[in-house]
Amino acid sequence: MNSKLVASLREAIGLAGLHDGMTISFHHHLRNGDHVLNMVLEEIAGLGIRELTVNASSIFDVHAPILEHIQNHVVTKLQCDYMAATVGRAVSQGILDTPVEFRTHGGRPRDIALGRTPIDVAFIAAPTADPMGNCSGKYGKSACGSLGYAFADARYAKKVVVITDNLVPYPLQDWSIPETDVDYVVTVDAIGDPKGIVSGTTRITRDPVGLVMASQAAQVIRHSGLLKDGFSFQTGAGGASLAAAKFLKDIMVAEGIQGSFGLGGITGYMVDMLRAGCFRSLLDVQCFDLQAVESIRDDPRHQEISAQHYAAPGDRSAVVDSLDVVILGATEIDTDFNVNVHTDSSGSIMGGSGGHSDTAAGAKLAMIIAPMFRARLPIITDHVTCISTPGRDIDVLVTQGGIAVNPNNTELQRRLSDAGLPLLDIRALKEKAEAITGKPRALPRGDRVIAQVFGREGQLQDVIYNVPQK
Amino acid sequence: MTEIIRAASAGTLESSDVYVEIEPRTQGIELQLESVVLGQFGGAIEAAVREILAQFQVENARLHVVDRGALDCVIRARVETAILRGKGDN
The missing domain is CATH 3.40.1080.10 (Glutaconate Coenzyme A-transferase)
Incomplete structure (x- = not known):
């Protein structure tokens, strides 16, 4: 044999x-x-x-032993789409001589x-x-x-x-x-x-702030003009994003809307939506929980796709090109709607684009859902620490304190305004948050580039600097 | 003047909260401050703590403040509660 x-x-x-x-x-x-x-x-x-x-x-916290191999020059360069905080912190402190290359x-x-x-x-x-x-x-x-x-x-x-x-x-x-x-x-x-x-069951948030954001997010989708038969949808695995999916499911079931597909990293909530008739199929590049693993194994409507098929630009097409709505997160968003998901507010690497930029570019409606502030740090800034996804690809920001539509999307602005949703200019939303938190002092930035962020088309989109040690 | 006669604390170490410990000291205020947003808000946090101390006329105390990103109003409330728990006449 x-x-x-x-x-x-x-x-x-x-x-x-x-x-x-x-x-x-x-x-x-x-x-x-x-x-x-x-x-x-x-x-x-x-x-x-x-x-x-x-x-x-992607590089996760479990991969921390790579730091020793970097110190011993077994590994001298990293290329990834996402880097969790443990390795990210060391990279931000300058452990590598060569900048990390981030892609989508x-x-x-x-x-x-x-x-x-x-x-x-x-x-x-x-x-x-x-x-x-x-x-x-x-x-x-x-x-x-x-x-x-x-x-x-x-x-x-x-x-x-x-x-x-x-x-x-x-x-x-x-x-x-x-x-x-x-x-x-x-x-x-x-x-x-x-x-x-895989996590056992990914639970939706019980945090009242998260639930307010999630219900607003579902209302934005409902009134976007996109929620009709054939609707397609992706959401992240964060608590508020999952809650938004649950509210959306309730709307779709109540109104008898049959979507075409759910996309992405798939959770049990998306599986529930498939079984409830919200979608004809799930297209799955990564399973987040046990229910998703069982579903992709047992349900022929739940289809595995490659990352290229999911999101690659430059092929004849990718699934993101057919996506209606994506719900995404942000560590920071600036008044031009540029989004940072690579670093925390102090500039230390703790994430990466993953499919953020790809889905934002492809989707008809790219929504950021984020609280006005986390641990006193406002989410809306004048300039994000790192442009992970350019503002031209982001349509709307949903927070607990109001909804800001990208002024480029006049149709969405009109639809949400007609629906009576609480719209605010993103600058006004920034001021509203800072009235509660106070205005943060800018932190000193290092002068050495420790990471390059390549946009989905392959261009150098931004760089990340080292975080000076105190 | 409010005298701190026993060790007391208020708050938690949850995100967006602050944990304030206060205890007697013979001469002056000793303030030890830790914060996840020290760079962005360190000055504002210290000012808030000292303002509440002044408001209650606390002149002698040792404080250990561990901030997890609490809003200004939360910091003031936690410091006030710690003072009320540590002062003499209750």
Whole structure:
């Protein structure tokens, strides 16, 4: 029987020909439960290979051991779409000599496909695989559902190593990534910790401020002119965004509106909307919770899509081009509607665009939902610390203190005004917040660029500076 | 003048709240301030704390203020409560 099985990860790394200065890649469907990035870097460090570029679709707190590999020059450059606060803080303090390259979830696969960010060896964390490398995220003890972000890595990397903790006989049925893309298969005890991979049930917020914002968000959608048969929708997994989805579902069910698709990172709430008849299908690049994983496995209407299909610009089309409404978050938004999701208010990296810019650019209505202030820091600023998504792609900001429509979208302005929603100029909303919080003093910024933010079209959109140490 | 005769506290360490501890001190005010928004609002927080102390004529006390991004009105209320809990005649 043919087999691509190799005895150990170390052997696979050797067979793949990895050496100093190369680029390796990872996908983030195992989220904060991922073991694969850490175990691969551990082996690579043990082999004495140095000066690697790590291209990971996202870097989570669980990946903190990468900091040691950076200090030891095993890793000298990072490319990612999102970076959680633990690694982000160290990067903001200047741990890397080379700036981090941030892309969007659509820009990353586009740049991989075009050879702008070539990958030498891709490591695919596969919850189930067969000995020839057909693999899936839907089955196994480490099931994560969709493998959407890994498709480009598997397709375009020079060598592809599948790492699994659930090897099944050939052929695996219902594979996501086909054997045609895979060079080697390695089995390990555990590719991740299920507790960190999927949350049990994602709960909607009970915070009254969040509920006010969510109900306003649902009213904006209701009166946008887009909520009719064929409606398509994406929302984040944040508490207020999920609550907005729940209010929206109530409206759609009451009015008998049948949408076309729900998109994105999928949660149980979107699954509930599918089952309630709000959508004909779900298009899923990443599952956030157990209910989503079960649904993508069992319900043919719940379809896995690649990151390229989800969001990549420059292809003939992507799903975001057909999206009606997206609800997004922000750490800051400025009076020109530019949004920051890369840093906190003190300038330290704690996130990234992910699909933010892609969906904002594609959707007919891109809504930011955010409180007027968090822990005394106003959300609306004169200039965001980092432009993650340009203001021209944002249509409306919903806060508990009022709704600000981008003046470029005159039609939405008119519709919401006719509906009697509490509209305010974004500058007035900023003043309203500052009347409660006081005006924050600007923090000193470093003078060294520690990250570059590439917009979804591939242009350098902004840079992030180091945060000076006190 | 309000005399602080026992250690007292008010508030919590929840986000958007402030935890204020107050205790007796023989000479003057000693204020130790921590805040997640020290850079943006440190001056305003200290001014608010000292204003409430002056309002209650507290001249001798040691305060430890741990701020988690509380609004000005919350800071004033927590400091006031800590004073009332730590003063002599209640």
